[in-house]
Amino acid sequence: MNRNDLIPIGTLARRTGLAVSAIRYYEERGLVRSVRTGGNQRRFLRSDIRRLSFVLIAQKLGLGLAEIEQALATLPQGRTPTVLDWQKISRALRGEIDHRIQLLTRTRHKLDECIGCGCLSLDRCALYNKEDRAGAAGPGPRFVLD
Amino acid sequence: MNRNDLIPIGTLARRTGLAVSAIRYYEERGLVRSVRTGGNQRRFLRSDIRRLSFVLIAQKLGLGLAEIEQALATLPQGRTPTVLDWQKISRALRGEIDHRIQLLTRTRHKLDECIGCGCLSLDRCALYNKEDRAGAAGPGPRFVLD
DNA sequence: GCTTGACCTGAAGTTAGCTTGAGGTTGCAT
DNA sequence: ATGCAACCTCAAGCTAACTTCAGGTCAAGC
Numbered sequence: 001m002n003r004n005d006l007i008p009i010g011t012l013a014r015r016t017g018l019a020v021s022a023i024r025y026y027e028e029r030g031l032v033r034s035v036r037t038g039g040n041q042r043r044f045l046r047s048d049i050r051r052l053s054f055v056l057i058a059q060k061l062g063l064g065l066a067e068i069e070q071a072l073a074t075l076p077q078g079r080t081p082t083v084l085d086w087q088k089i090s091r092a093l094r095g096e097i098d099h100r101i102q103l104l105t106r107t108r109h110k111l112d113e114c115i116g117c118g119c120l121s122l123d124r125c126a127l128y129n130k131e132d133r134a135g136a137a138g139p140g141p142r143f144v145l146d
Numbered sequence: 147m148n149r150n151d152l153i154p155i156g157t158l159a160r161r162t163g164l165a166v167s168a169i170r171y172y173e174e175r176g177l178v179r180s181v182r183t184g185g186n187q188r189r190f191l192r193s194d195i196r197r198l199s200f201v202l203i204a205q206k207l208g209l210g211l212a213e214i215e216q217a218l219a220t221l222p223q224g225r226t227p228t229v230l231d232w233q234k235i236s237r238a239l240r241g242e243i244d245h246r247i248q249l250l251t252r253t254r255h256k257l258d259e260c261i262g263c264g265c266l267s268l269d270r271c272a273l274y275n276k277e278d279r280a281g282a283a284g285p286g287p288r289f290v291l292d
Numbered sequence: 293g294c295t296t297g298a299c300c301t302g303a304a305g306t307t308a309g310c311t312t313g314a315g316g317t318t319g320c321a322t
Numbered sequence: 323a324t325g326c327a328a329c330c331t332c333a334a335g336c337t338a339a340c341t342t343c344a345g346g347t348c349a350a351g352c
Contacts, residue, residue, distance in 0.1 A: 010298060020299085021341055029339090039348045041299055060253070062208070065339070090257060097254045101247060107206070108243045111236060156328060166329085167311055175309090185318045187329055211309075 006043035016052045033077055047080040061096055152189035162198045177215055179223055193226040207242055
């Protein structure tokens with residue numbers, strides 16, 4: 001029951017739908033941990049299937065791996081998390097979703113006003129207020145609704 | 147009135163909040179056009195301020211430049227678009243927003259179920275159904291809610 | 293005991309969306 | 323006529339999140 005709870009990377013990949021290379025990358029980033037066999041092969045906890053699945057959901061919401069790492073930090077590493085652990089972290093995710101829905105709803109509202117007035121016109125239009133964007137970015141891909 | 151409608155890239159940058167380098171990049175990508183002066187400097191139409199502002203809004207919604215290019219293709223290039231042109235394209239954007247809100251709402255619903263049952267458990271949990279993800283990706287950054 | 297598929301590491305490549313830098317030219321104001 | 327900011331091009335760099343490749347090792351079944 002203890003030995004059998006350790007699974008090789010390929011199994012973890014199959015169970016989560018992730019590529020083996022992606023899991024190795026996540027381990028490097030510190031999102032999962034593994035122990036090694038005598039022959040230097042990784043063995044993961046069965047509960048890491050959930051852990052990585054959580055990563056996938058959070059990614060769908062547009063969170064970066066760094067943020068996801070933060071969220072996961074509240075879970076115990078190396079021990080199977082309890083149901084309560086998962087409930088707590090899931091609620092945090094729900095908060096994120098709510099926030100994003102709000103942002104989108106606001107954007108939609110603004111856009112409606114702009115369609116109404118036919119303007120899409122700078123300076124007056126709430127939608128692309130230069131100030132909202134000031135000091136925006138840097139290189140790299142652009143992300144969604146900040 | 148015709149001459150004066152042509153603005154240099156720096157002005158366009160200031161009016162949109164974009165970096166000069168970004169505008170040059172967009173031109174290369176075909177999102178805007180410009181004419182050149184005798185001395186090979188770019189001159190843009192005043193209406194390109196709107197055009198680029200539209201790009202910014204669409205980006206906030208998570209659209210890629212390729213998709214934005216498609217949307218913009220319905221606008222006349224090289225001539226100032228009419229109010230009706232803009233209304234049409236704005237409505238398309240509204241559709242996108244609606245779609246995204248729907249997706250998020252569905253995800254939230256699924257997450258609620260999962261919090262309810264405390265599961266976050268594969269195979270049974272609607273949230274991370276492997277099938278939904280199959281044939282996912284390739285390299286590069288991951289994007290939001292497909 | 294041998295084969296074959298799963299696994300290992302490290303370095304380099306990929307995509308998106310830009311920025312930065314080097315080295316040179318333009319154009320408006322004085 | 324001269325200065326200086328704004329402009330030009332082209333190549334290379336950057337971040338995120340991975341994949342791909344080369345060259346080797348492990349382990350489970352026959």
